Amino acid sequence: MGSAEMTSMSCCSTNWVSWSARPLESSSSSWCRWAGGVCALISNSRFSQAVKSTFPNVNNTLDNVHTYLASIPQQVDFVINKSDVPLSYANRSLQDIGPKLGSMITSRIRNSTDGALGSLQSLLQGMETLNNIFANIANRRSDLEELQSSYSQGLVSLRDRLNGTLQKCGLPCSQVSLEGLAFSANFSTIPGVEQQLQALREVSESNIKSDLEEVNTTLGMTPDKVQEQSQEVVAKSQDQLLLIRQEIRNLQGRLPLLDVEQEVGAFVNNATSMLEKYREPIVAWDGLRLILCALLCCTVLLVVLCNVFGLLLGPLGLKEGVLPTQRSSLSDAGGNFFMAGVGFSFIFYWLLMLLVMITFVVGGNIYMLLCESWHNQQLFQLLDTPGKIPNFNLSELLGLKGDTTNFSEIYRQCQHDASLWQTLHLDQSVSLDELLNISQYAGDISTAFEKMNITLSPISLLNQSQKDLLLRASQAAQPPNFTLTLEQLDQNIIQGSLLDLAVELEQLAENVSTDVKKDLEDNARELRDLEKEMQGNFSGPLQNLKENIHSVQSGAAQLEGQTTAALDKANKTQEFLEREMPNIIKNETLAFLDQLLDFFETYISWAKSRVTKDVARCKPIAQSLDDVEVIGCDYIMDSVNAFWFSLGWCTLFLLPSIVLSVRLAKFYRRMDIADVYRNEDFEMPPTFNSYKIPRPSTRH
Template sequence: MSLPNITQPDYHPLPSPSAGGLQGLFNMVHSFLGVVQPNDFPTDFLTRLINHSAVITNPEVYKEALRYETGFLVCAVIGLLFVIFVPLVGLFFCCCRCCGQCGGSMYQKQTKNMNCKRKALFASLLAVTIILLAGVICAFVSNQRVTQSVDRGFRTLNNTMDNLNVYLNSIPQEINVLVDSISVPLDEANKSLIDIGDNLGEKIKAHLGEQVYRALNSAEQLLRVTSNVEQELYTVNNSASTLQNLQKELDVKLTTVRDNINKTLTDCGSSCGDVSVSNLKPGANLSTVPDVKEALKLINNLKSTDPNATIVKARKTLDDIPQKVSNQTKKVVSDAQGQLQRVKDQTDNIPGTFSILNALGNASQFMNDLTKKANEYEPIVATFDGYRWIIGICLCCLVLLIIVFNMLGLLFGALGLDPKVMPIYRGCASHSGGNFLMTSAGFSFIFGWLLMLLVGLIFFIGGNTYTLVCQPWANGRLLEFLDTPKLFPDLNLTRMLQLNNSNVTLSSLYNNCQSNQPLWSSLHMDDFIHLDKIFNLSEYTGDIDSTLNKINVSVGSTELLNENQKKHMWDLSKEDGPLHLDFAAAQKQLNQNMIKLDLSTLEKQLRDLAQKTPAVRKELEDEANELQQIQTWVNDNFPPKIRTLNSSIQRLQKNLPQIPVLVNSTLLQMEEAQTFMKVQTEEVIKNETSAFVNSVVGFFEKYLDWAKSMITGEVGRCGPAAWVLDSVNTIFCNYLVDSANAFWFSLGWCTVFLLPNIILAVRLAKFYRRMFMDDFYEDDDTEPMELSRQSMFKMPRAELRD
């Protein structure tokens, strides 16, 4: 019996958590957040807070929350200081510059290490600019990845929900496959009942016929041998009789010719005295062939009882057993087929006993509603994400603008500067480069605090989301927290899935489903579902068993050999009976010459003598011709008959010894077979009927074992349920949170590097801008002398300078 396998549905592929080349950046963000927030997930605090055991107005609650958020608070304080002091410092710096202080005076002292200092500042600012450029590139990519994540998130969510729907719908289908598979044992059982003649009758026939057929085969072999022996006996009898008659005729012929030759030789006188015909008589004594009539009589006596007919009848009795079984069990088979239909009706009700199927149906409907609602919000989310993308691009462009001013300043300054030219004679390109650097510093002062404010806000939200949601989600602490008893009543799986007396938790269910375990073990369904009770077909299989046990088969009886046949067989087995024939003497005689005297030699003697005795020539020649005719007659008649007789004797010598052995063996086997049929027939029928009934019921037992193993080991492999959480984790954490965190991290590092950018840009700008005053020249042999082409003194006043 071949039962079907349960095949798993086809699902959409899982979303890849690939970082798309940003894994290094993500690792940096994770490491930074790990330093900022090294505390474990606050399970106890959140539990007390949610259960209202911790009063939110209690200062201790705030202290505990602040202790947990210490790292974020430190970063927030640093960011707040940055937001406050950067614009304030920028304002003071601007005022000082306008007053000619803080490097605002257009005067540059010329020293020997001036070129080295300029190159060092150039290299440092270039390095800072490259770092800013790397950061803004990462910010651009991260900003774009957030948008892609939103778009991919909805598609992935739809695919995930489709997978879950396919999975939830597949469970009832798999249960239906199990239930529908009852048709396999039903069909097998029905087929066995329809072919009961072959299935039961043939086995009864084989069991009974094993010994009976062996006895019948032995009897048939005996009859074949006796038939062959009979033919050979007839041949021996006829051949011997014919040869004896021919020998009598030969004796007459030899006597007549012998008398004639003796008379002729007497008339011939002394000249013919050398020829003697005294041995002209038959040589072999064919009367020594044993009489086989008694043996033929015994065989004919056995044949007259027609044992072949008895054997044919016995074989027919056995061969008719399958048809008899089929005819005698029609009513029982009909009743059993009715019981099979009751089994079919009972199994049709099995799906209704799995209450969890209703819960799964509700879950499927809930997931459909959730997907529909999510799709309704997709345009709104996409719209707001568009705004977010524009804001992100603008923020990146602010940093990019500063980088552009840096690059222009470095480019124009480096290309336009002539180190040999006095500062007041610097070219326009060099002066423009310095102005670009000052512009870069100005924009850094203007936008740095704004960038830090936005970075701090996104950092606080994204960082806490990662540490409070994504990180504990990845290490399983979040599920353990959600499993806290009575913390979230709506997340009670026992109630949601209608699992009575089950201790299933989100963590245990997720862990089992990650390894694609079946629902039976994942939900501990053996605690509240008893398969033996659901698949309790014993009542119906018991009815089938009791119905089939009413089978009452009678195969009839037959006599393998009657007493008369046995008696005649025993007569054939007597060692000293008529079949004990000795052909040795006859064979010896058959091998001798039929005539003692050689007729050819005598004929030659007579012809030679006729040439010498003209008086009796004619008589001697006639007698020689007569001898020649006798020799021809003997050659034509005796050898074929003798060969036939010899062949028959040889075959008889081979077959006759077999008959007593075959008779004894056949009678013994017949006796045993007859006894076996009389004593064991009912037992054989009973045993084979019981085996047949067990085989029919065994179809259902095999089905039940298969169905239970499928339910406990294959039905509802819940990998797709775990894939839902994994997919949501991928969408939310890998796509959105990591991308958002990468964005603020990139902007944050750019914002931090704006400080060295300001310092280096301001310092380097003085090496490129055109000065208003020359530097004085120092000589060891002369007094210092200041060279000036402009007024050395001006009244301090606020003015704008280039």
């Protein structure tokens, strides 16, 4: 083999091995830089979007804070306005003091008098019932005496007629006895009840019943008397209510919550004005930054594009066995693209490095200083340490006294939606008990009520003469002995049986002559008619008399004990009223006063609870801080960090890209002079020559 052929084959073998290894390395580097450049462009765009959206987002956050701050006076006004409820209720109670306090006094007195009044009224009702029963007994006695007198004459006349008929009948009628035609009872022997009637009538005709009704009338006039005698106290108490209303109204200007609202509101307004002031310049500068950074990112992509074209055109135009001086235009263009990429890399590499360094230093430090320290709460410790941040004092910012305000605790409690009163420990700077102290006005109202003197008409249940009258009536109203009378009432009115005698006469009439028979039958019929008539006239009065006697015996037996018990109860009630009436009025007046003041105590307790636990719950503040952290860290700083990382990634791969591009350009570009070895004394076999390792050589 000749030396020219060996040289040609050596060059081709060297070119082929280089082409097969280095494009793979350059391709990997290009794709890494392409991915980094695209990520840098996306991060750059997102950073610009984050900057533009920061202003409306921050404004919305500040608007939320402003809305929250504006709600604090409204919530305080709500608590203050609710004082109208107890004030109005107390004022109505004072205006209606007569019905309210009067009914309380009346109810307390009635608890003592109703028992005695009920017993006396029941006693009078019982005596009136006994009086009616005794009157019925007297009437029935008179009726029975008249009936007995009337029928006694009829029986005598009937007996005379029967004697005549029996004598006319003769021997057959000689056995008939007429002894039974006479009254067995003597109604004139029924005891009289005039004494009982007289005693009970005296009670009925007395004014005891009207006097007891007068007690109810007197109690019914109590509300009017209370209303009349309490006008001065009502006027003084209403004046104190006006002072209480004014004192509660002044609470709005004395609560430190409103000072905090004003200070924080001023800070929010300043922040809003500062944002609006620098909004347009920042957006304009960000637009320039977006363009410059995009151009730098495009240079990276331009270098990548040159490398890609070099990788595409170089291998397509390169043919095996072709001398470097005879390479095709495609291969030469690929090499030129590689060299163009190297040129762009040298031109912009320092700018990329400078931009990566600036964004890394600024973005990384800001992220570590603010975002990372926010997450691990080291930033809170910095804010909590006095003097660490110049001209920053959280207590002064919130308008509070002292340096005890702790940002970490405020943020933590606001996350749990605590109230500002608890979060800022406002009870240490001002006492809510002192702000809501109305004891002076309540004391003046109590003093006025204690001096109020209510005098009611004296209540007298019974005087001594009425008591004696009732006692005498209960003793005199005891019934006489009705034992014999009841025995007579249980017997037949007639000694014999008129019906038996009539049957006997009818039997005799069947065995006698016609003349006597008619007389016997007429006499028997007359006996039957008389029996029927007497039963009809006597049965009602007799039964009524018997029932009245039993009723009066049972009623009168309890009358004396009932009278004694009722009088004892009346005496005790009268003594209680005479002794305790002033205390009853005083106690019920104090009870009315306690009820009146309890409205305010309930309101004060409710107001304290609302102010310390419900008013100005500060979760919106914590949410606003979280929103600011999301805007600054998640949107802005994450985009900055993604940008410098992506751009740094691209810059890192520029160095191997330059080296590989230069090496690859050598194998793709058309050479003016062939780069070969000439050694005519040394010749290798073709098989070994195909595996020859390429060596560097010099151009000639």
